[in-house]
Amino acid sequence: MSEILDARGCVISEVVQIVPLGIDVIDAAVTLWRDAGLLRPWNNPWEDARQAIACPSSAILGGYGAGRLIATAMVGYDGHRGWVYYLAVAKNYRRHGVGRLMMAACESWLMEREAVKIQLMVRFDNKDVARFYGRLGYANEEFLFFSKRLEQRS
Numbered sequence: 423m424s425e426i427l428d429a430r431g432c433v434i435s436e437v438v439q440i441v442p443l444g445i446d447v448i449d450a451a452v453t454l455w456r457d458a459g460l461l462r463p464w465n466n467p468w469e470d471a472r473q474a475i476a477c478p479s480s481a482i483l484g485g486y487g488a489g490r491l492i493a494t495a496m497v498g499y500d501g502h503r504g505w506v507y508y509l510a511v512a513k514n515y516r517r518h519g520v521g522r523l524m525m526a527a528c529e530s531w532l533m534e535r536e537a538v539k540i541q542l543m544v545r546f547d548n549k550d551v552a553r554f555y556g557r558l559g560y561a562n563e564e565f566l567f568f569s570k571r572l573e574q575r576s
């Protein structure tokens with residue numbers, strides 16, 4: 423893996439440690455997601471994180487470099503497919519292989535659960551990231567994507 427550089431371009435570590443995040447690190451993860459432009463007004467990121475950590479079939483993997491949370495990826499298995507959300511690498515650490523490492527960790531997490539496919543959604547306003555996934559061997563499949571908000575019934 424490429425070395426990890428700090429904001430001034432100094433080498434600070436050659437190792438990123440990837441671990442499942444606990445509830446105590448949610449604030450740091452949300453800060454990372456905000457800086458990476460992943461937050462949307464209709465999603466509550468703290469609640470998203472809390473549920474992903476609490477649910478037995480999902481996790482938020484955190485990448486630590488030099489003791490700092492520098493990357494995240496939320497991964498989950500729905501019993502049929504594996505999904506990835508909230509992939510983010512802190513700006514100062516991009517283009518050094520950390521994103522690739524985080525996706526490899528998601529793939530391993532899913533393979534341990536015998537999932538046979540990993541997939542993710544990319545927003546239309548984030549098309550640049552398609553080249554990243556292409557470099558990792560991901561194909562852009564032709565689907566129409568439908569969704570519906572479910573009202574909470576009390």
Ligand SMILES: CC(C)(COP(=O)(O)OP(=O)(O)OC[C@H]1O[C@@H](n2cnc3c(N)ncnc32)[C@H](O)[C@@H]1OP(=O)(O)O)[C@@H](O)C(=O)NCCC(=O)NCCS
Nearest residue numbers: 458509510511516517518519520521522544551553554557
């Ligand atoms: C997308 C993101 C996670 C990539 O992280 P990263 O650590 O910079 O990626 P890597 O360094 O591991 O790059 C892996 C490969 O993709 C390429 N790549 C990375 N970002 C790229 C980009 N924006 N355009 C073209 N290629 C890119 C790298 O050159 C590298 O290619 P190579 O290994 O064949 O030389 C990071 O840019 C990010 O956090 N973006 C903002 C959040 C986001 O959009 N998340 C995805 C939501 S779907």
